[in-house]
Amino acid sequence: MTGLAVTDLCKSYPAAGGGRREVLKGVSLRIDKGECVGLIGESGSGKSTLIRCALGLEKPDSGRVDYEGSFVHEATGPDLLLFRREVQIVFQDPFASLNPRMTVEELVGEGLLVHRIEPSRARRRACVAELLGRVGLEADAMHRYPRAFSGGQRQRIAIARALAVSPRILVCDEPVSALDVSVQAQVINLLADMRSALGLGILFVAHDIGVVRYLCDSVLVLAEGRVVEEGPTETVFGDPQHDYTRALMAAAPVPDPAEAKARRALRRQQREAARGSEP
Amino acid sequence: MMARPHLSLGDATVFVLVALILAAAVFGNLLAPEATFSSDIGNAFLPPDAQHWLGTDSQGRDVLWRVIAGAAPSLLSSMLVVTIYSLIGVVVATLATVVPRWLDEGLMRGTEIGLALPGVIVAMGFASAMGPSLASAVIAMSITGWPITARLLRSITRQTMVAPYVQGAQVMGVSRFRLMTRHVLPNSLDVLIIKWSGDVSITILVLGGLSFVGVGAQPPSAEWGAMISDARSYVSTAWWTAAAPGAAIALTAVSFSLLGDILQRRLGGAGASGGARS
Numbered sequence: 105m106t107g108l109a110v111t112d113l114c115k116s117y118p119a120a121g122g123g124r125r126e127v128l129k130g131v132s133l134r135i136d137k138g139e140c141v142g143l144i145g146e147s148g149s150g151k152s153t154l155i156r157c158a159l160g161l162e163k164p165d166s167g168r169v170d171y172e173g174s175f176v177h178e179a180t181g182p183d184l185l186l187f188r189r190e191v192q193i194v195f196q197d198p199f200a201s202l203n204p205r206m207t208v209e210e211l212v213g214e215g216l217l218v219h220r221i222e223p224s225r226a227r228r229r230a231c232v233a234e235l236l237g238r239v240g241l242e243a244d245a246m247h248r249y250p251r252a253f254s255g256g257q258r259q260r261i262a263i264a265r266a267l268a269v270s271p272r273i274l275v276c277d278e279p280v281s282a283l284d285v286s287v288q289a290q291v292i293n294l295l296a297d298m299r300s301a302l303g304l305g306i307l308f309v310a311h312d313i314g315v316v317r318y319l320c321d322s323v324l325v326l327a328e329g330r331v332v333e334e335g336p337t338e339t340v341f342g343d344p345q346h347d348y349t350r351a352l353m354a355a356a357p358v359p360d361p362a363e364a365k366a367r368r369a370l371r372r373q374q375r376e377a378a379r380g381s382e383p
Numbered sequence: 384m385m386a387r388p389h390l391s392l393g394d395a396t397v398f399v400l401v402a403l404i405l406a407a408a409v410f411g412n413l414l415a416p417e418a419t420f421s422s423d424i425g426n427a428f429l430p431p432d433a434q435h436w437l438g439t440d441s442q443g444r445d446v447l448w449r450v451i452a453g454a455a456p457s458l459l460s461s462m463l464v465v466t467i468y469s470l471i472g473v474v475v476a477t478l479a480t481v482v483p484r485w486l487d488e489g490l491m492r493g494t495e496i497g498l499a500l501p502g503v504i505v506a507m508g509f510a511s512a513m514g515p516s517l518a519s520a521v522i523a524m525s526i527t528g529w530p531i532t533a534r535l536l537r538s539i540t541r542q543t544m545v546a547p548y549v550q551g552a553q554v555m556g557v558s559r560f561r562l563m564t565r566h567v568l569p570n571s572l573d574v575l576i577i578k579w580s581g582d583v584s585i586t587i588l589v590l591g592g593l594s595f596v597g598v599g600a601q602p603p604s605a606e607w608g609a610m611i612s613d614a615r616s617y618v619s620t621a622w623w624t625a626a627a628p629g630a631a632i633a634l635t636a637v638s639f640s641l642l643g644d645i646l647q648r649r650l651g652g653a654g655a656s657g658g659a660r661s
């Protein structure tokens with residue numbers, strides 16, 4: 105079981121005022137099949153960049169990405185095909201992640217077609233119907249275009265599309281943060297179900313501690329392009345070391361009123377400390 | 384389907400005009416009486432009256448029928464020119480999108496050279512090399528028009544390539560061919576439909592101008608520019624012989640330009656951004 109491993113990844117982009125801006129400064133992580141890893145970090149800390157590099161959409165400056173023992177950025181032929189089949193992604197914005205010119209049938213069936221899993225159209229259609237059922241959509245949804253669906257439904261379509269090729273690892277870049285709170289839980293539960301039913305490994309990018317706690321076995325905290333904290337979820341959240349982790353925990357809603365009160369006090373303290381530290 | 388804005392009277396007028404001009408271009412030659420194409424000197428320069436609504440020309444031919452018959456060489460040739468160079472532009476932009484970056488940059492440098500080469504000059508060169516004809520003007524305009532289309536489309540595909548649905552398709556391992564034909568191009572080409580109409584409008588003027596200066600269609604042809612050229616010497620005595628084809632060019636150019644604006648209003652924004660929210 106080797107899964108997806110990212111080692112010492114560095115990535116920079118040309119900066120606005122000339123020179124380069126380092127977005128990732130030596131990041132390592134690994135996801136084994138069946139394991140769920142959470143990735144948290146402030147906006148701009150490089151989470152999406154890390155994902156784009158890990159999926160071979162962008163070339164890192166240095167460092168490497170392996171899947172099942174082969175280098176993703178140099179893979180060709182069958183190795184590349186295996187990677188392109190076994191590692192899939194679900195994006196944040198379900199309004200931008202589904203091609204508006206394809207029907208749901210084409211969207212969900214695309215992987216089955218391009219990987220020649222179901223070359224026959226009729227069989228593919230049956231497969232799509234089954235996948236739609238699995239994510240809680242009616243089979244006749246397949247004849248419509250994405251614009252006919254709500255955000256939560258679109259995210260289900262995106263998940264069905266990714267699951268069609270029986271991936272081993274699913275990368276989710278903030279898959280619920282564009283959705284209504286009421287719909288978020290449904291999509292999270294769907295991912296949790298798929299994980300236990302299919303033995304799926306998940307890399308889950310999120311801002312919401314509650315979700316990460318519920319879903320993930322281990323968690324990494326990314327700040328300014330470095331992993332500043334990592335370990336089993338309960339260890340990291342039980343004794344947060346980094347400011348960002350603490351701030352995130354203080355911001356998370358807490359069901360227990362007494363603890364919520366304590367958190368509010370902590371937040372106030374932090375705000376005052378922050379104000380005090382300004383010149 | 385998406386809700387469309389209601390058809391306004393102005394838009395309807397433009398659609399009707401374009402439809403009439405297209406009908407003239409397709410059926411005009413079949414419907415025109417034979418006399419439209421043969422001379423009858425005895426009836427030359429008759430002013431507009433009940434029988435010849437727009438009068439007759441130096442050869443005694445009915446000007447209205449000649450204008451109608453001229454729609455085919457004038458409009459269809461412009462449409463052909465714009466269609467050919469748009470297709471070349473699509474091919475170049477598509478290639479630039481899929482090849483390695485250095486080749487992409489090379490191709491775009493190439494289009495800059497192409498941009499610096501005006502179609503009119505090339506048309507004159509062709510006319511002196513092959514003899515002036517509508518065909519030589521059409522070829523010259525077709526092979527010089529594409530750089531603007533290619534650059535416009537390349538800038539759009541550059542945006543479309545980073546759309547999450549395109550990146551998702553790459554993660555899924557679709558071939559480059561499928562990526563372009565199913566994901567990138569369908570979400571990038573809307574703007575060309577809009578541009579096509581505006582470009583036909585301009586090309587009508589340019590091709591007409593080329594014929595007028597003797598580089599395009601030649602006299603017996605009812606091409607509008609050639610008709611004006613033919614009528615040049617008689618403008619003071621038989622103004623209608625030049626005014627009618629002139630008005631036809633203007634009306635057609637304006638109609639297609641307005642059609643472009645209408646298409647822009649109706650299609651613009653929806654596909655260009657890719658993520659068409661409803």
Ligand SMILES: Nc1ncnc2c1ncn2[C@@H]1O[C@H](COP(=O)(O)OP(=O)(O)OP(=O)(O)O)[C@@H](O)[C@H]1O
Nearest residue numbers: 117118127145146147148149150151152153154278
């Ligand atoms: N293609 C690019 N060109 C230039 N700069 C980029 C590019 N992609 C990302 N960046 C920069 O890299 C930094 C990290 O971006 P990234 O999208 O990885 O952050 P993120 O952690 O995913 O943030 P968010 O939580 O807002 O999604 C940002 O400052 C961004 O401006």
Ligand SMILES: [Mg+2]
Nearest residue numbers: 151152153277
């Ligand atoms: Mg991001």
